[in-house]
Amino acid sequence: MCQNHSSSPDDTSHLPRRNFLKLVGAAAFGLSFADRALAAEPALPRPQNAITPDAALARLIKGNERYVAGVAKRQDFSTDRQAMTTAQNPFAGVLSCADSRVAPEYTFDAGRGDLFVCRVAGNFAEPSSIANFEYGLAVLGVPLILVLGHQNCGAVSSTISAVKEGTEFPGHIPTLIDAIRPAVETSMKESGDLLDNSIKNNVLRNVEALKTASPLLDKAVKAGTLRIVGGIYDLDTGEVKILS
Numbered sequence: 001m002c003q004n005h006s007s008s009p010d011d012t013s014h015l016p017r018r019n020f021l022k023l024v025g026a027a028a029f030g031l032s033f034a035d036r037a038l039a040a041e042p043a044l045p046r047p048q049n050a051i052t053p054d055a056a057l058a059r060l061i062k063g064n065e066r067y068v069a070g071v072a073k074r075q076d077f078s079t080d081r082q083a084m085t086t087a088q089n090p091f092a093g094v095l096s097c098a099d100s101r102v103a104p105e106y107t108f109d110a111g112r113g114d115l116f117v118c119r120v121a122g123n124f125a126e127p128s129s130i131a132n133f134e135y136g137l138a139v140l141g142v143p144l145i146l147v148l149g150h151q152n153c154g155a156v157s158s159t160i161s162a163v164k165e166g167t168e169f170p171g172h173i174p175t176l177i178d179a180i181r182p183a184v185e186t187s188m189k190e191s192g193d194l195l196d197n198s199i200k201n202n203v204l205r206n207v208e209a210l211k212t213a214s215p216l217l218d219k220a221v222k223a224g225t226l227r228i229v230g231g232i233y234d235l236d237t238g239e240v241k242i243l244s
């Protein structure tokens with residue numbers, strides 16, 4: 001089972017809570033007492049990842065600024081490969097669209113072991129992604145979750161087509177449409193560009209969905225150990241605008 005962090009070189013105020021969550025998580029995932037004892041004194045493969053929610057968001061923004069400016073860090077995967085064979089401590093969770101043009105590790109100039117990512121076309125929260133982020137919080141101690149929409153999202157555009165023109169899609173694609181449909185219907189009552197508004201409303205709606213659908217996440221948000229925010233990726237510039 002994955003392990004968590006217990007100390008930070010720059011901010012330790014939040015860590016007792018995170019260790020508590022980790023133990024709760026370990027129990028929830030059926031670990032033995034021996035496993036949990038091991039979890040209480042974890043390996044720390046990336047000490048720089050044990051940071052507060054606000055510091056995690058600032059780090060994402062800084063990484064995106066490097067990506068936009070074309071000065072991304074060189075990633076040396078060999079230096080911490082061994083340290084991460086038995087543990088991980090990502091500093092942010094990302095609920096991203098599956099769109100091949102939106103790659104969270106590139107977007108935030110992040111390394112292996114930094115981001116706990118779920119991707120689905122339309123970046124919406126559903127039971128398995130909610131469970132993933134509960135795991136990210138309770139077991140891995142992730143302090144931040146970002147719901148990341150993007151400019152010209154094909155899933156949202158297809159949903160608009162389905163809602164306005166009755167376009168039908170084959171296979172299981174309608175499950176995507178149904179998940180995004182409420183954001184489109186809300187946006188149809190607003191002025192401005194329907195696609196842009198739908199993308200934005202879909203992100204905001206799923207930020208709230210993560211908070212309200214999971215008592216575990218909601219409790220951590222209210223305790224200040226977790227932030228859930230939304231953002232939009234601009235395909236033209238690579239910039240991510242934080243919405244909330």
Ligand SMILES: [Zn+2]
Pocket residue numbers: 097098099121122150152153154155156
């Ligand atoms: Zn998309």
